[in-house]
């Protein structure tokens with residue numbers, strides 16, 4: 617099992633920001649975490665990465681139960697977190713290659729000498745994620761889409777069992793978004809690859825490979841299950857409290873305001 621939360625609640629400054637979260641992610645499942653601004657997605661991710669501890673309930677990630685095992689550092693090395701917040705911490709003058717290499721040490725910047733094996737792995741990932749052509753460029757000079765690929769490659773250096781992509785398509789134009797999604801598709805279809813949690817508030821980013829979805833609303837699980845059963849006009853109209861229509865095209869959902 618990759619993730620199991622039972623009756624999880626999180627209280628911050630006297631306010632419950634997560635309540636009664638029951639969620640299980642099994643091996644070989646890829647999930648979408650869908651919710652509007654302020655739904656509690658970031659709080660939940662922070663909990664899965666052991667940055668927050670639940671106020672009530674139990675959290676188990678990659679076989680480690682919070683509170684019973686030493687968490688934090690050792691667990692985080694098995695989770696690849698790709699988040700725009702992380703970008704602010706990177707050394708912008710490092711090259712794309714150096715940023716990817718630093719993932720092997722879970723460090724910001726390169727302080728250790730990478731072995732030949734680590735270098736080869738970084739090169740393989742540069743190729744797999746289509747970053748090879750700009751490997752030597754300064755990170756700060758890369759486009760948003762190129763940066764995201766580099767961050768995903770970096771997160772893969774330690775062979776994580778779980779990778780969390782936190783709104784990776786934010787700020788990308790249509791073409792860059794589709795190119796990134798194609799790369800994510802390849803990653804998701806990899807044999808023995810990591811489980812993926814794809815966090816978004818855009819329905820049109822949901823690829824067929826994301827078999828399961830969890831809808832978070834105001835800190836609670838609104839619904840969870842098979843993606844095609846979650847992303848229906850009826851379900852999402854209730855979710856938004858507004859009549860909407862879900863249109864499926866090439867096994868991808870699109871959201872529109874209902875005219876009925």
Ligand SMILES: Nc1ncnc2c1ncn2[C@@H]1O[C@H](COP(=O)(O)OP(=O)(O)OP(=O)(O)O)[C@@H](O)[C@H]1O
Pocket residue numbers: 628629631633651652653654655656657658659660817
């Ligand atoms: N430390 C805190 N103290 C009080 N309230 C908090 C704290 N951290 C988060 N919140 C509140 O909890 C709610 C959930 O926040 P969270 O950042 O998890 O939402 P989100 O789904 O990630 O939103 P977005 O899509 O905008 O990033 C918000 O209303 C936020 O203001």
